[in-house]
Amino acid sequence: MTTRSGTHAIRSEQDVVLSRQAVRKLAIECGLRLVDQTKLVTAVSELARNTVIYGGGGDMDWELVEDGGRKGVRLVFRDEGPGIPDIKQAMTDGWTSGNGLGLGLTGAKRLVDQFDIQSAPGEGTRVTITKWN
Amino acid sequence: MAILQQATIDAIKQNESALLASWIENLGDGGSLNDSRISREDVSRQAREFLSLLVTASANGDAADLTRSEWLDSRQFLEALSRSRAMQGFDSQHTAHFIFSLKRPLFDLLQKAYAADPRALSSELWMISELLDTLGMHTIRSFQKSREEVILRQQEELLELSTPVVKLWEGVLALPMIGTLDSQRTQVVMESLLQRIVETGSEIAIIDITGVPTVDTLVAQHLLKTVTAIRLMGADCIISGIRPQIAQTIVHLGLDLGGIVTKANLADALALALKRSGLTVTKAAG
Amino acid sequence: MDRIPILRMGEFLLVTIQVDMHDQLALTLQDDLSTKINEISAKGVLIDISALDIVDSFIGRMISMISGLSRILDAETVVVGMQPAVAITLVELGLTLSGVSTALDVERGMKLLRERVRSL
Numbered sequence: 001m002t003t004r005s006g007t008h009a010i011r012s013e014q015d016v017v018l019s020r021q022a023v024r025k026l027a028i029e030c031g032l033r034l035v036d037q038t039k040l041v042t043a044v045s046e047l048a049r050n051t052v053i054y055g056g057g058g059d060m061d062w063e064l065v066e067d068g069g070r071k072g073v074r075l076v077f078r079d080e081g082p083g084i085p086d087i088k089q090a091m092t093d094g095w096t097s098g099n100g101l102g103l104g105l106t107g108a109k110r111l112v113d114q115f116d117i118q119s120a121p122g123e124g125t126r127v128t129i130t131k132w133n
Numbered sequence: 134m135a136i137l138q139q140a141t142i143d144a145i146k147q148n149e150s151a152l153l154a155s156w157i158e159n160l161g162d163g164g165s166l167n168d169s170r171i172s173r174e175d176v177s178r179q180a181r182e183f184l185s186l187l188v189t190a191s192a193n194g195d196a197a198d199l200t201r202s203e204w205l206d207s208r209q210f211l212e213a214l215s216r217s218r219a220m221q222g223f224d225s226q227h228t229a230h231f232i233f234s235l236k237r238p239l240f241d242l243l244q245k246a247y248a249a250d251p252r253a254l255s256s257e258l259w260m261i262s263e264l265l266d267t268l269g270m271h272t273i274r275s276f277q278k279s280r281e282e283v284i285l286r287q288q289e290e291l292l293e294l295s296t297p298v299v300k301l302w303e304g305v306l307a308l309p310m311i312g313t314l315d316s317q318r319t320q321v322v323m324e325s326l327l328q329r330i331v332e333t334g335s336e337i338a339i340i341d342i343t344g345v346p347t348v349d350t351l352v353a354q355h356l357l358k359t360v361t362a363i364r365l366m367g368a369d370c371i372i373s374g375i376r377p378q379i380a381q382t383i384v385h386l387g388l389d390l391g392g393i394v395t396k397a398n399l400a401d402a403l404a405l406a407l408k409r410s411g412l413t414v415t416k417a418a419g
Numbered sequence: 420m421d422r423i424p425i426l427r428m429g430e431f432l433l434v435t436i437q438v439d440m441h442d443q444l445a446l447t448l449q450d451d452l453s454t455k456i457n458e459i460s461a462k463g464v465l466i467d468i469s470a471l472d473i474v475d476s477f478i479g480r481m482i483s484m485i486s487g488l489s490r491i492l493d494a495e496t497v498v499v500g501m502q503p504a505v506a507i508t509l510v511e512l513g514l515t516l517s518g519v520s521t522a523l524d525v526e527r528g529m530k531l532l533r534e535r536v537r538s539l
Contacts, residue, residue: 013441020439020473035324038473038504042512045475049442107476107512327503334523362506367499367521367528 003064010077011057016048019060023073026062030071031133040073040131043108047077047127050104055079055125065130072113072132077125084119091117141257142192144246145239149184152238156180159234163227170221179214179231186210196264199271211268212275219279228276232269236262296322298329305406306335307399311344316351323359327366336368337406341399343374350386353379360393369409371395373402423448425455430462431532432494433525437470445481452485456492463532464489467525469500479514486519495535496520499528 008019023044027037044060051058058079065074084090090105105127109115112129119125145152157177161167186207194203211232218228239261247254296318301307308326330338340356342348348356356372363370373396375383383390396402407414423444426433432455434448452464466482468474474482486496497520501509509516520535522528 013443017439017441024472035504035507038502038508039511042473042475042508045473045477046512049475049477104476107514110511110513111508324503324507327506330523331503334527336523336527358507358510361510361515362503365506365509365516365521366501366503367523 001066003066005061005063008060008062009057010048010051010060013052016045016052019048020044023062023075026064026073027131030064030073032073032131033133036131036133039111040129043111043129043131044075046104046108047075047129050125050127051077051079055081058124067132070132072130074128074130077127077129080124083121083123083125084117085121087117087119136194137191137196137260138253138257140246140253141243141261142188144242145184145188148242149188152242153177153181153184155238155241156184156235159237160231163230163234170223176231180235183207183210183214184235191264196260199264199267207268208271211272215272215275216279219276219283225273225276225280229269229273232265232272236265239265296325298326300333300335301339301403302407302410302412304333304335304410305337305339305403306330306333307339307341307403309341309344309399312346314345314348314352316355319352319355319359323355323362326359327362330363330366330368337371337409338363338368339371339373339399339402339406341373341402342379343376343398345374345379346376348379348382353383353386353388357388357390357393369394371402371405373397373399421447422451425451427455427459427461428529430460430536431465431529432456432459432461432463433465433467435467435470440471440478442477445478449481449485449488453488453492456489456494461489461492461494462536464494464496465525465528465532466496466498467500467528468498468505469502469524471505472502474501474505474509474514476512476514479509479512479516482519483516486516495532497522497528497531499523499525 008022009015010019020041024037024041027040032040048060051060056079058077058081061076061078063074065072091109092106105117108127108129112131114128114130116128117125118127157180160176160180190203190207194201198204199208214231215228218231240258243254243257243261247257296308296310298306298308306326306329308322310322326338326340329335340359342356360370360372371394375395375397394405396405404414421444423434423436423438425448426435432452434452436448438444455461456464464485466485468482471478482498486498489496498516499522501521520531522531
């Protein structure tokens with residue numbers, strides 16, 4: 001069940017910082033503990049950076065969700081970039097297409113409760129994450 | 134749509150004080166007034182308040198559909214009431230009795246008001262009965278929810294109490310862990326250890342697992358992650374009291390304890406901590 | 420602000436990161452630091468991150484790079500003041516900053532640096 005939702009543009013590095021701040025507020029609103037807030041915001045930082053660098057910019061949709069008394073934050077990072085040809089490979093620790101450490105996607109996955117990625121060459125990338133309190 | 138007839142609402146309004154009196158009397162028969170946990174005045178005040186909310190809501194709202202906004206005040210009142218009853222330690226029966234004991238006085242009142250019209254009486258009685266049942270159910274539901282919240286909070290408190298972080302020496306903290314570790318408990322305990330390291334500025338933390346019979350993969354990994362996190366913060370960690378079975382588990386799981394200092398027992402760990410802090414323990418002369 | 424100030428304390432450099440880091444800022448800091456180490460022949464670098472409420476893989480990598488860079492330039496690096504929640508998250512992320520020295524706060528970090536330099 002969605003209680004509130006919205007969208008943030010992620011086009012530049014500055015937007016990465018802004019999206020982190022926005023998600024921090026949402027996390028506090030849902031009563032996430034400090035460690036869980038930090039994990040979620042860190043995951044946002046990784047994914048938003050991917051959106052800017054590899055996706056050529058995109059958007060982050062946010063939702064406050066509720067499920068049987070549990071509250072959570074669900075985020076969707078979407079871009080219309082080149083997409084990922086081999087998701088399985090991209091989800092391997094240490095694999096990187098750029099000059100990063102290759103921890104962006106796999107690291108973000110470990111920091112949240114639910115993680116889903118959809119991507120194909122030429123069709124952009126869509127990563128959905130959820131963190132429950 | 135099931136709106137109570139105007140005559141019913143008028144009858145309740147005109148006889149409000151008499152109705153209230155017999156309701157409170159009923160509450161007393163049910164034992165609700167002779168209880169040290171709540172005063173007679175409080176119960177009377179709650180009854181009075183709820184009756185006026187009920188009159189207002191039923192004058193405007195559909196008595197068959199309590200989800201409507203006209204019933205919001207009544208619902209919220211009952212939720213607050215259930216919550217406070219749950220906190221005071223009443224049971225669900227007692228809490229629901231608050232609503233159900235209003236039935237008798239209301240029925241009596243309607244019987245008098247509709248003495249000349251039995252058909253209207255039965256339809257109004259049915260509606261009132263349904264209404265009170267629904268309100269009663271809502272009360273029980275809210276009561277249960279509050280109780281669950283109380284239990285959850287107690288569990289969390291217990292979790293924190295069960296593994297206290299203690300200061301062994303200036304700059305040396307110890308976390309004696311006892312009992313079976315599940316992943317969630319380990320997580321909470323480790324977080325409080327890290328927090329205390331910052332608060333006390335302690336450079337050495339000892340995690341003593343003498344009282345832990347077994348660890349599973351998740352807990353062992355968590356332990357290792359904690360040691361790494363402590364190092365990132367700029368403090369050192371010693372694990373003491375690893376039982377032979379746990380040592381075997383760790384080796385079997387292929388977990389790398391490299392770089393982690395382990396000691397057989399808490400005393401050895403403390404001795405090492407003191408040595409690292411540049412302290413020596415000597416027997417006093419004489 | 421487009422630069423993080425670098426303070427000089429004798430033969431040590433002190434960097435206090437207080438803003439929400441973005442990537443360009445991190446890269447600039449890396450450049451500035453290596454220039455400065457060289458300029459004054461600094462023996463140690465202290466990076467205070469107690470005000471940072473997250474460290475992601477990018478910042479983590481920056482810290483590792485600064486540490487590696489300064490070692491080549493003959494200076495020790497100590498990272499101080501990492502918040503507990505940040506440390507837990509960093510480990511979960513898979514970054515352990517191995518090879519980077521750490522201390523609880525600036526004072527202890529300074530002590531550690533002095534000891535290191537003296538033992539050389």
